[in-house]
Amino acid sequence: MNGTRALRATTRSAERHYREGRRFRRDARQWSDERREGWVLAQLRRRVRLAAETPFYRERFRDAGFDPSGDFTYRDFARLPVLERADVSGRWADMLSPRVDAAERRKDGTGGSTGTPLTYWSGPEERGWRLSGQDDFMACLGLERGTRMAFLWGHHIDQRERERWRDRVRDLLLNRRWYDCFRLSPEVLQQYHASLSRERPDGLLAYASALDALASELLAGGLRATYPSRCLVTGAEKLWPAQRARIEAAFPVPVHEQYGSRELGLVASQRGDPSTSHALCVDWANLLVEPETEGEDSAIIVTKLHADAMPMLRYRVGDQGRFPSGSRPGAPCWTLEEVLGRQLDGLHLPDGRWVHGVGIPHMMKDLPVREFQIVQAADYSIEVLVVPGPDYAPDAGLLVERVLRENLPGVSIQVRTSESIPRSAANKWRPVMTHVIPAAVDPVAVAPSPAEFP
Incomplete structure (x- = not known):
């Protein structure tokens, strides 16, 4: 044939x-x-x-x-x-x-x-x-x-x-x-x-x-x-x-x-x-x-x-x-x-505890932010990229930083604005990315602050 x-x-x-x-x-x-x-x-x-x-x-x-x-x-x-x-x-x-x-x-x-x-x-x-x-x-x-x-x-x-x-x-x-x-x-x-x-x-x-x-x-x-x-x-x-x-x-x-x-x-x-x-x-x-x-x-x-x-x-x-x-x-x-x-999209602490990434978008939903991305480096430090919405003000960035510090104590956090958020190889938005490879993950995740993660 x-x-x-x-x-x-x-x-x-x-x-x-x-x-x-x-x-x-x-x-x-x-x-x-x-x-x-x-x-x-x-x-x-x-x-x-x-x-x-x-x-x-x-x-x-x-x-x-x-x-x-x-x-x-x-x-x-x-x-x-x-x-x-x-x-x-x-x-x-x-x-x-x-x-x-x-x-x-x-x-x-x-x-x-x-x-x-x-x-x-x-x-x-x-x-x-x-x-x-x-x-x-x-x-x-x-x-x-x-x-x-x-x-x-x-x-x-x-x-x-x-x-x-x-x-x-x-x-x-x-x-x-x-x-x-x-x-x-x-x-x-x-x-x-x-x-x-x-x-x-x-x-x-x-x-x-x-x-x-x-x-x-x-x-x-x-x-x-x-x-x-x-x-x-x-x-x-x-x-x-x-x-x-x-x-x-x-x-x-x-x-x-x-x-x-x-x-x-x-x-x-x-x-x-x-x-x-x-x-x-x-x-x-x-x-x-x-x-x-x-x-x-x-x-x-x-x-x-x-x-x-x-x-x-x-x-x-x-x-x-x-x-x-x-x-x-x-x-x-x-x-x-x-x-x-994604399974791997979480934020980690050096002691093995972690916060699942699903909580982050819920925390951001009431802020004047059009888009965001949280990237955690291999040394556990965090950079937060935000694309400001029409009513964005500097204190919005401070609120993001404060909430993350409450849930990730001892981790360096920096917030900066950006005109756009880079996409993945498949052109997808990934709100949370981590480059940390933990030796062991505590099955009991860090509980996000109830008032900030509805």
Whole structure:
């Protein structure tokens, strides 16, 4: 089979899985938890047995004393070690399934928001079920394929994809318009606002920080958008409460948060009314999402239920989540109460105690600051960069410094203003970054001052 024919066959296979995924999600929408658990377990057993055909997982199962051929339970599955990014980077060749031909495998990579880009492979089944999950979410918001969409999106990987002629043709056919958010300025944001006002898209999908920048620019000029007509969707970054408040003040429709990654696709999304609940519904038809540990807050662990080319079992995403009561390792969760942010984004004390970074944006939300970033050096010292808002005053910086000193005693802290905050390699805003590598972290984190961290 020549290359063109192989590509067509692979595309047809992915389209078949796409249709299957859309149909399944519609039929299973009202399933009970018990029925969902049974289906996920059956799918998990199938995926684990296929993974056992690869050298990497044969070795991993043997070392863990795990029998993939038996009718294992979720509790048994939790005994498997967590899959780290270093495992994938170092052993990817041993993780490729012999059942998927090289012509059917697609090589892809992450943007490197964790600091280390990751290369992985997907097959037609994974691609079909992944895309059908994204489209199912958008359809629930009234944004079916072909709906007029605008994207305030992009980093270096996305930009390369948009330069291909076939992608530009696809965008035209699917009624999509892209606005690059790699380099933003007040002038660029005003141009985007004028264009979006003319285009009047039904939906606007954006990086959370880019949409917040557009909202802030509109509010600063006393403007309010008349677009989109149906809803806003944010992704790529966590949507913080202060950002949500500004966006809702500047736009006429609700904003829905989605959570995912390039290597996993859509993990969870906010489908209900954002004014009543900010919980995210897990795409359980495609992914098994579990906490690494019992308790409310935990690292997010994900298993791909349709990874045909390169199985990924119990993969550490690198994010912390707030899980529903009763969640346990190995077993699927249907919702995430909140995605808290990157696991490594915390502020550390020399004695091993730490403050989780999720508290910092809550502390900053009532200050006249448009954006900020807190960077901790390897020597534990902290520099706070702030982009002043319209009502910023010097005492605002003093308040930030005082609150941080109360929670991080003995650590040098410096606050300075900046015109902009540098983005990560994947063009994402990271509010808290640390270069400290602690020898041991006290499991009982430093408690932030209640009055300052609502």
